[in-house]
Amino acid sequence: METQFRAALQYAVRLLGRKVYTELELRRKLEKRFPQSPANEQVIERCRELKFLDDGEYARFFARNRIIERLWGPFRVLFELEQRGVPPSLAQAAVDAVWCETSHDEVMAKAVRKWLKSHGRIRQWKELAGMRNYLLRQGFDSEKIRECLAGFDIEDRNEADER
Numbered sequence: 001m002e003t004q005f006r007a008a009l010q011y012a013v014r015l016l017g018r019k020v021y022t023e024l025e026l027r028r029k030l031e032k033r034f035p036q037s038p039a040n041e042q043v044i045e046r047c048r049e050l051k052f053l054d055d056g057e058y059a060r061f062f063a064r065n066r067i068i069e070r071l072w073g074p075f076r077v078l079f080e081l082e083q084r085g086v087p088p089s090l091a092q093a094a095v096d097a098v099w100c101e102t103s104h105d106e107v108m109a110k111a112v113r114k115w116l117k118s119h120g121r122i123r124q125w126k127e128l129a130g131m132r133n134y135l136l137r138q139g140f141d142s143e144k145i146r147e148c149l150a151g152f153d154i155e156d157r158n159e160a161d162e163r
Contacts (some may be wrong), residue, residue: 002011012043015154016052023048023055024085032112059086067098071111074099076139108148111138 013022015029024043027038032038047053059081066080074095081091115134122128127148135145151159 004034004037005042008034008037008043008116009046012047013052015112016047017144020058020067022058022085023053024030026053041157055086056094059082059090060097061084063091063094067095068102071107071138073108073111073139073141075141076137079139104144104147107134108140108144111135111140112148122154125154128148128152128154151155 006146011033012026012030015026023031027040027044030037030043036066044053062081062153063077066077067074077095078088078091081094082088084092092128112131112135115131116122117125119130122131132145132149135148136142
């Protein structure tokens with residue numbers, strides 16, 4: 001039992017030395033390596049005691065990185081944190097903390113510029129729809145997207161021909 005605990009702890013520390021994991025992710029890794037071992041829960045608890053494992057800190061780091069660096073909206077960040085096993089209350093608190101520090105409009109404007117940089121100027125409604133779909137996939141609120149896209153002046157060539 002003691003050797004199994006030590007082996008599982010060494011494995012966990014080695015994993016956590018390379019990458020930050022949530023409790024659920026580490027639990028899955030341990031379970032895969034040491035199936036049905038009673039030492040797995042002890043290792044999780046020990047990592048928590050040593051501050052190697054902290055879902056709240058993970059959620060704050062993840063939210064900050066995804067919102068500021070990758071230009072994700074709050075819905076996508078919450079979804080991804082949930083998929084990684086972060087409790088919803090911790091995930092929501094982390095996203096709220098980052099949104100308090102940054103401007104929603106600024107993050108969305110950067111995402112729009114990123115889309116425009118790769119797709120060019122918007123000339124048709126279908127291109128505007130493409131941008132809308134991109135912003136939705138990024139996890140932004142549909143009402144905020146609608147407000148942002150209202151500023152684009154587009155004359156679709158098909159509609160111009162019908163007049």
